[in-house]
Amino acid sequence: MPEEVLSQAAAxxxxxxGSGMSVMEMSHRGKEFISxxxxxxxxxxxxxAVPDNFEIxxxxxxxxxxxxxxxxxxxxxxxxxxxxxxSWSQKSQQEARKYCAVNIAASSEADGHTTLPxxxxxQLSPGASYVHxxxxxxxxxxEFHELPDLKALGxxxxxxxxxxxxxxxxxxxxxxxxxAFGGAQKNLGxxxxxxxxxxxxxxxxxxxxxxxxxxxxxxxxxxxxYNTPPTYAIYVAGLVFQWLxxxxxxxAMEARNQAKAALLYDTIDxxxxxxxxxxxxxxxxxxxxxFLRDERLNESFLTGARxxxxxxxxxxxxxxxxxxxxxxxxxLAGVQALVDYLREFExxxx
Amino acid sequence: MPEEVLSQAAAxxxxxxGSGMSVMEMSHRGKEFISxxxxxxxxxxxxxAVPDNFEIxxxxxxxxxxxxxxxxxxxxxxxxxxxxxxSWSQKSQQEARKYCAVNIAASSEADGHTTLPxxxxxQLSPGASYVHxxxxxxxxxxEFHELPDLKALGxxxxxxxxxxxxxxxxxxxxxxxxxAFGGAQKNLGxxxxxxxxxxxxxxxxxxxxxxxxxxxxxxxxxxxxYNTPPTYAIYVAGLVFQWLxxxxxxxAMEARNQAKAALLYDTIDxxxxxxxxxxxxxxxxxxxxxFLRDERLNESFLTGARxxxxxxxxxxxxxxxxxxxxxxxxxLAGVQALVDYLREFExxxx
Numbered sequence: 001m002p003e004e005v006l007s008q009a010a011a012x013x014x015x016x017x018g019s020g021m022s023v024m025e026m027s028h029r030g031k032e033f034i035s036x037x038x039x040x041x042x043x044x045x046x047x048x049a050v051p052d053n054f055e056i057x058x059x060x061x062x063x064x065x066x067x068x069x070x071x072x073x074x075x076x077x078x079x080x081x082x083x084x085x086x087s088w089s090q091k092s093q094q095e096a097r098k099y100c101a102v103n104i105a106a107s108s109e110a111d112g113h114t115t116l117p118x119x120x121x122x123q124l125s126p127g128a129s130y131v132h133x134x135x136x137x138x139x140x141x142x143e144f145h146e147l148p149d150l151k152a153l154g155x156x157x158x159x160x161x162x163x164x165x166x167x168x169x170x171x172x173x174x175x176x177x178x179x180a181f182g183g184a185q186k187n188l189g190x191x192x193x194x195x196x197x198x199x200x201x202x203x204x205x206x207x208x209x210x211x212x213x214x215x216x217x218x219x220x221x222x223x224x225x226y227n228t229p230p231t232y233a234i235y236v237a238g239l240v241f242q243w244l245x246x247x248x249x250x251x252a253m254e255a256r257n258q259a260k261a262a263l264l265y266d267t268i269d270x271x272x273x274x275x276x277x278x279x280x281x282x283x284x285x286x287x288x289x290x291f292l293r294d295e296r297l298n299e300s301f302l303t304g305a306r307x308x309x310x311x312x313x314x315x316x317x318x319x320x321x322x323x324x325x326x327x328x329x330x331x332l333a334g335v336q337a338l339v340d341y342l343r344e345f346e347x348x349x350x
Numbered sequence: 351m352p353e354e355v356l357s358q359a360a361a362x363x364x365x366x367x368g369s370g371m372s373v374m375e376m377s378h379r380g381k382e383f384i385s386x387x388x389x390x391x392x393x394x395x396x397x398x399a400v401p402d403n404f405e406i407x408x409x410x411x412x413x414x415x416x417x418x419x420x421x422x423x424x425x426x427x428x429x430x431x432x433x434x435x436x437s438w439s440q441k442s443q444q445e446a447r448k449y450c451a452v453n454i455a456a457s458s459e460a461d462g463h464t465t466l467p468x469x470x471x472x473q474l475s476p477g478a479s480y481v482h483x484x485x486x487x488x489x490x491x492x493e494f495h496e497l498p499d500l501k502a503l504g505x506x507x508x509x510x511x512x513x514x515x516x517x518x519x520x521x522x523x524x525x526x527x528x529x530a531f532g533g534a535q536k537n538l539g540x541x542x543x544x545x546x547x548x549x550x551x552x553x554x555x556x557x558x559x560x561x562x563x564x565x566x567x568x569x570x571x572x573x574x575x576y577n578t579p580p581t582y583a584i585y586v587a588g589l590v591f592q593w594l595x596x597x598x599x600x601x602a603m604e605a606r607n608q609a610k611a612a613l614l615y616d617t618i619d620x621x622x623x624x625x626x627x628x629x630x631x632x633x634x635x636x637x638x639x640x641f642l643r644d645e646r647l648n649e650s651f652l653t654g655a656r657x658x659x660x661x662x663x664x665x666x667x668x669x670x671x672x673x674x675x676x677x678x679x680x681x682l683a684g685v686q687a688l689v690d691y692l693r694e695f696e697x698x699x700x
């Protein structure tokens with residue numbers, strides 16, 4: 001989280017803009033919170049360049065809940081195509097089987113999710129309700145640098161993207177997207193807020209089993225206040241949106257993120273000790289998994305990193321090794337410090 | 351929200367306990383957040399005297415989402431009995447019909463929800479999966495001062511209570527309860543956190559349509575971290591739990607709440623202008639709806655109240671009139687100020 005945002009939240013904690021109330025004490029239907037909510041909507045729509053025919057919903061439950069909520073809302077009980085490119089899309093397709101037929105149109109499981117299957121090779125289903133991709137796989141470090149153009153492939157199903165872990169790190173080509181969802185906790189704010197951006201024509205087709213509180217159409221019709229929304233999380237996310245605008249918006253973030261990722265990948269690629277196994281055309285700018293070729297050095301690597309304040313470098317337990325996350329709030333100087341440590345460790349211990 | 355809690359949250363915003371991190375920046379699997387989570391669990395279990403054979407789950411979606419999540423988890427697709435005592439239980443039974451058969455075992459709709467049907471008259475279903483009551487109806491101001499003893503009525507179905515709007519305002523007789531749920535935003539903390547306290551034998555019976563992120567058994571097995579939990583909301587709720595303990599716990603809160611409610615109801619009952627229509631044996635200590643016998647005075651009443659800093663007194667649009675909410679954080683002095691205004695307004699304008 002940007003320090004500016006945290007400082008502002010602390011300063012406003014007991015009295016928001018002279019209202020005499022904390023944001024935590026506001027009724028979600030009062031004029032104070034409505035103004036916070038509306039500003040957050042406007043700012044996010046501007047930041048992500050969301051077209052007018054898309055609704056922005058502020059929900060709860062995280063990306064994991066959306067794995068069920070998406071098919072409950074838009075599968076119509078038909079068939080949905082999934083591209084399995086790592087752990088998250090794998091979880092998504094498993095959960096969707098509760099609500100619709102699932103076709104694995106492509107998978108990179110055979111190569112350990114180190115490549116992205118070429119869209120021209122995807123075995124898409126005629127008449128599918130939607131096509132699901134995880135546009136950035138947090139654990140495997142695989143990112144779509146271009147979203148697939150389903151229309152060009154001769155398919156008119158809406159594309160669903162799980163953009164939890166790279167939202168607001170790069171622009172989204174909405175002409176190729178029907179629905180985007182993500183937890184806010186990586187780039188947009190605190191945990192407990194889920195973002196769903198959905199094209200209007202996809203509203204109103206929920207299955208009978210869809211809980212009302214997660215029915216996109218009901219939420220859209222009630223400005224995300226069909227149930228009590230996570231008011232404080234929306235407020236903090238709104239502060240992050242304003243911070244992002246002050247930084248120059250998503251285009252400026254993308255340039256920073258490209259520079260950060262290039263610095264780290266170049267260092268890894270030039271090293272004899274470290275290795276990133278993902279194909280260069282789909283390496284994630286947000287999450288960089290890497291391995292020490294001599295795994296016996298893992299513990300001393302992590303110990304030295306901690307001593308330098310370089311935290312949370314241990315890889316996810318399902319893949320092992322190391323992982324560096326370069327979310328928006330991470331400055332270039334933070335990546336430089338990591339790169340300096342990588343070189344120093346290799347020179348002295350590798 | 352207690353001011354002490356807000357002040358502490360503000361002071362710890364940029365650096366929690368010397369960790370160098372805001373709680374908003376913590377990984378939910380890191381040792382810092384785990385310690386916050388575990389302390390909140392321990393404190394809440396102590397405050398509410400939750401027996402060991404109940405799980406405490408921190409969830410998302412609010413009471414409204416639980417209207418679906420409860421039958422998805424424990425109805426087993428059978429029949430559930432509902433006592434309709436106001437707006438919230440009415441909503442609950444409507445939503446449950448998506449997942450199971452619903453029997454309205456009793457309703458106070460005919461008298462405008464101003465009484466509570468005597469449990470001895472309830473038409474309970476043999477073999478019901480559960481019996482649902484809203485133990486405090488926020489809008490109609492009706493509260494169960496004693497939970498029904500289903501066993502004594504010859505029924506062994508678990509009792510489900512929606513205690514959203516009076517949790518921690520009085521003790522709960524867990525010997526009569528199978529499951530309690532509620533949004534945290536009335537008495538326990540910020541919006542975006544939902545509390546579910548469920549007896550262990552009710553876990554593991556979710557319907558196939560239940561989203562994994564809302565499957566009580568999966569949540570219990572993963573310490574409410576099957577999906578990313580609303581970390582900051584849990585932290586603030588934990589601060590409220592500690593504030594409640596410093597106040598003397600739920601028993602002390604109950605005594606305060608009794609005194610606050612008695613002061614307000616006595617003033618209304620002794621007045622010629624104001625009226626509360628709920629039967630005395632089921633009047634809510636938390637939410638006191640009242641009416642001016644001359645409704646043409648409503649606007650000048652509200653204007654005068656606002657001028658004295660007495661806010662949010664307008665009744666819910668579905669019932670009209672006025673409503674005072676006396677949640678835990680409202681001091682007796684606040685109720686005294688309201689009572690003083692009620693008398694003054696009656697004397698000068700009534």
